Amino acid sequence: MSTDDKNRAIAAAILPLVGGAGNITSVAHCMTRLRLGLRDRSLVRDEALKALPSVMGVVEDDTYQIVLGPGTVARVTPEFEALVAEAPKPAASADELAAQGAALKEARKAKNATPFKLFLRKIANIFVPLIPALIGCGIIAGLNGLLVNLGWLPGVTPALAAIASGFMALIAVFVGYNTAKEFGGTPILGGAVAAIIVYAGVAKIEVFGQALSPGQGGVLGALGAAVLAVYVEKWCRRWVPESLDVLVTPTLTVLVSGLVTVFGLMFVAGEVSQAIGDFANWLLENAGAGAGLLLGGLFLPLVMLGLHQALIPIHTTLIEQQGYTVLLPILAMAGAGQVGAAMAVYLKLPRNGSIRRTIKSALPAGFLGVGEPLIYGVSLPLGRPFVTACVGGAAGGAFVGLFSMLGDKVGSTAIGPSGWALFPLLDGNKGLGATIAIYAGGLLVGYLVGFVATYFWGFSRELIEEFDVDTDAGAGTAPVAAGNTPPPAVGTPEPEPAKV
Structure with missing residues (x-):
């Protein structure tokens, strides 16, 4: 039996003993335990679970935790999630049926999505969760600038500056965390590798005859570093023995992707980031009216096609730089x-x-x-x-x-x-x-x-x-012109709205 078959067999043995797929509300794992959210705790067969050769024990907390051991749990969890997703669902209520209908609509959209659009969706999923912090810190920075210009509250403005700037100083770490999560790796390892970019000690390292600067490469470097970390981690999960997984996999993931980040990605991403900033400034300084005409005129169609998501890393890079x-x-x-x-x-x-x-x-x-x-x-x-x-x-x-x-x-x-x-x-x-x-x-x-x-x-x-x-x-709704896209219910936006 191959390793994948073995892990799937373990997941298949566990699933009916916790009440089946219909009893599962959430699936996660830590270092050694498969953590399950349950609808009905009484459906779990504890003694039968404990009797499974692969189960070392069970722990009941805010989630139901099945101890599988280091290495094993990281491999069994994806198989368990797949079995839950594949299992037939119980009869649904009216509200659940409506939600399923919306999900089917999204599934049809996903089926027709191109690989490029799917990649842009991943990029959006990385950066969109950061927007609340960007907004909050941005408003505080603006307030602080106003107070400084007016000469008011000189004892408070340094604190406001620290509050506004702290997130931006470490934004690469958050990008790395979200990137690893989105691409199927361990989020904290993505954050750990991205943290190298903002570590002050990189100033002592020379690459291509130049000393690195803390933050060099910014969010683009963090994005690349975390993606690399995900691929290294997945390779390790496949080839490292389970008994050594908990020690070897995180070590190799951080070491290999960290070295590549320090001696390659930071320099390359720094050059790309600088080029983005220089080009944006050059474009608006030399062709501002024409550039504004095209950007302002084409943005709505970009939103309709979902291509506006490609601009999110560019916006973030400019905010980080300027x-x-x-x-x-x-x-x-x-x-x-x-x-x-x-x-x-x-x-x-x-x-x-x-x-x-x-x-x-x-x-x-x-x-x-x-x-x-x-x-x-x-x-x-x-x-x-x-x-x-x-x-x-x-x-x-x-x-x-x-x-x-x-x-x-x-x-x-x-x-x-x-x-x-x-x-x-x-x-x-x-x-x-x-x-x-x-x-x-x-x-x-x-x-x-x-x-x-x-x-x-x-x-x-x-x-x-x-x-x-x-x-x-009549019916209370407007007719739709031939050849035009029919609207959803009047006044109701499509899923995944884009603010314009």
Whole structure:
């Protein structure tokens, strides 16, 4: 029997003795124990479990813990999870059936996803959990900068600076942890390898004739280091004897991937990170208006295709390097164009109560940068208004980009929010007042151009005839133009929303 067959046999022997797949709510493992969340503790057959040759004992705590020993548990757990996932599920309640339907929809989307999109989804899963900390620390940094400029609370501002900067100083560790988790490795080992990048002692190491700098390579280096650690760990799990696994696997994982990180990845990732920052600055300084036009105009289509996730590491790299990302305020103009387009649709369809109610309920969220209800419930189903919304975003992006060419950079200290919600996170090189004024001007341009473009060019005569009808007299929902993508329930966003 091969090692894989042996581990699967152990998992298969355990599963019925803990009540079957339907009794399992969670599966995890520590160094020696398989930890299970159970629906009904009374279904577990303790004595039969203890009698299994592979089981060293059981422990009952907040989870039900089956002691399998070091090495073995790391190999049995994935097999156990697979058996739980493959097992038929019991009859579900109405709510569970609805949840299953949503899951099936997501499964269909996943089936049609390309490898590139799946990779981008992994990247998003690594960085999205960091956004709350980026937002919180970004706002605190902005508040601290304001207090410093005003000369207020000099005894408090150093503490605020430490609070705002602590997370960014160690962001590589969090990226490494999440990367290993997302790619199927042990998260803490990914964090341990990534921690090398921010360790002050790397300054004593020379690579290619240059001394390394703590933090060199940043989040990109941490990402690469953690991915390498996952592959080393998986190799070790396959070839290292189970009796030595607990000692050898973590040691080799950290040592091998750590040496590669120090003598290769940090230097390469540092060069790439620097190139990203230099290119972003060069682009906005020399072609800001044109770059803003393209970025602001194309961001909504990128969101629809899921390709906007590729920008997350770039934003994070710029924030890590410069303290803010100069790209996000430009991309946020796409949401302004969407809001302007929605207001024009409201006026152009005075008889369509369904669409008008959707717009009225979704506009407040749209102003705050949450554009999905307007996109999926209004502009995208109509077709042409989606295009004119992109025109508004392009105009707002060109406005902000133009000022970058003139030397007034507008940036965001965090990613996630846009619209009016981005104001507390704004930063730039010419003072907060100028930065806020430029960003606000871009929003106004986006609103205005999105409105005008949609009002005058967003509707054909046929579209008006089809949609400007009294929907309240019928089913209460708007018809869908032929050839256009049908919306979900009016005002309801699709899964995996993207803030624009």
